[in-house]
Amino acid sequence: MTTKLVRIATRKSALALWQAEYVKAQLEHFHSDVKVELVPMTTKGDIILDTPLAKVGGKGLFVKELEVAMLEDRADIAVHSMKDVPVEFPQGLGLEVICPREDPRDAFVSNTIKCFADLPQGAIVGTSSLRRQCQIKALRPDLVVRDLRGNVNTRLAKLDKGEYDAIILAAAGLIRLAMPERIKEYIAPEVILPANGQGAVGIECRTDDATIKALLAPLECKTTRMRVLAERAMNRALEGGCQVPIGSYAEINGQDIHLRGLVGAIDGSEILRNEISGNTADAETLGFKLAEQLLAQGADRILKSVYEAQD
Numbered sequence: 001m002t003t004k005l006v007r008i009a010t011r012k013s014a015l016a017l018w019q020a021e022y023v024k025a026q027l028e029h030f031h032s033d034v035k036v037e038l039v040p041m042t043t044k045g046d047i048i049l050d051t052p053l054a055k056v057g058g059k060g061l062f063v064k065e066l067e068v069a070m071l072e073d074r075a076d077i078a079v080h081s082m083k084d085v086p087v088e089f090p091q092g093l094g095l096e097v098i099c100p101r102e103d104p105r106d107a108f109v110s111n112t113i114k115c116f117a118d119l120p121q122g123a124i125v126g127t128s129s130l131r132r133q134c135q136i137k138a139l140r141p142d143l144v145v146r147d148l149r150g151n152v153n154t155r156l157a158k159l160d161k162g163e164y165d166a167i168i169l170a171a172a173g174l175i176r177l178a179m180p181e182r183i184k185e186y187i188a189p190e191v192i193l194p195a196n197g198q199g200a201v202g203i204e205c206r207t208d209d210a211t212i213k214a215l216l217a218p219l220e221c222k223t224t225r226m227r228v229l230a231e232r233a234m235n236r237a238l239e240g241g242c243q244v245p246i247g248s249y250a251e252i253n254g255q256d257i258h259l260r261g262l263v264g265a266i267d268g269s270e271i272l273r274n275e276i277s278g279n280t281a282d283a284e285t286l287g288f289k290l291a292e293q294l295l296a297q298g299a300d301r302i303l304k305s306v307y308e309a310q311d
């Protein structure tokens with residue numbers, strides 16, 4: 001029996017390494033003849049830390065270097081947070097597998113306040129996401145939303161230094177990094193709609209690599225794929241990169257899929273919402289339809305002014 005080597009291109013943040021280690025363990029669990037090696041690398045998104053993400057621009061800030069490594073055969077797969085994966089893939093690469101989803105909700109984290117509703121007038125809330133910012137400001141125009149960049153540990157350190165009264169981040173990251181006790185409140189999707197793909201991990205590989213594809217197949221989660229497919233379709237139809245005030249969240253019950261979407265002005269002055277239900281077989285089509293409905297409600301106007309502000 002010859003041993004097959006699978007090289008995983010990964011960022012070096014704690015969360016990226018956790019996700020790569022997770023895929024490594026899964027691959028080794030399913031295949032006794034597979035040896036997995038991590039190939040850690042630094043991406044542009046890891047280097048530019050002092051500029052608000054929305055201004056750094058460029059889609060796929062955190063994935064480009066990993067993709068080049070696969071195309072140059074220095075790595076075989078890359079493990080991504082689905083939330084950060086651009087809608088389009090470079091020629092020769094594709095998203096092969098979507099793994100089971102972790103909790104998709106946003107988390108309220110604070111050392112002094114026990115839940116979002118308890119935030120006092122004028123409290124300072126940290127987040128680097130326009131999606132969170134617009135929903136927070138719509139709910140509570142009095143709150144001060146301040147930019148918060150960096151990986152999960154950096155963000156927590158900034159909170160602990162007292163720079164913010166509370167911060168909002170993905171629950172999945174805190175759970176994966178074994179810090180669930182940091183989460184004071186899981187924010188319901190009705191309050192803050194999550195980002196497309198939040199909590200899901202995807203695996204990208206070369207589209208012509210049949211050996212790797214066969215090895216990856218058992219890691220797939222069908223329901224997560226359908227949910228993320230619907231969510232991403234909505235974002236794609238709205239031409240939403242990762243730094244846009246767009247939320248999309250799908251849930252599945254048997255054969256039924258229910259997708260909620262939202263587009264908001266960054267200052268929270270306007271938020272458009274809609275939802276759609278149908279058969280899971282039509283997940284992607286439902287995403288496109290929901291985007292059309294949001295566009296008809298005026299999403300194009302809101303997004304245009306967001307993009308103009310970013311230039």
Ligand SMILES: NCc1[nH]cc(CCC(=O)O)c1CC(=O)O
Nearest residue numbers: 081083169170172173198199200
């Ligand atoms: N944009 C950064 C990012 N990408 C994935 C996660 C969390 C884990 C996930 O959603 O899978 C985070 C951090 C955050 O938004 O708080």
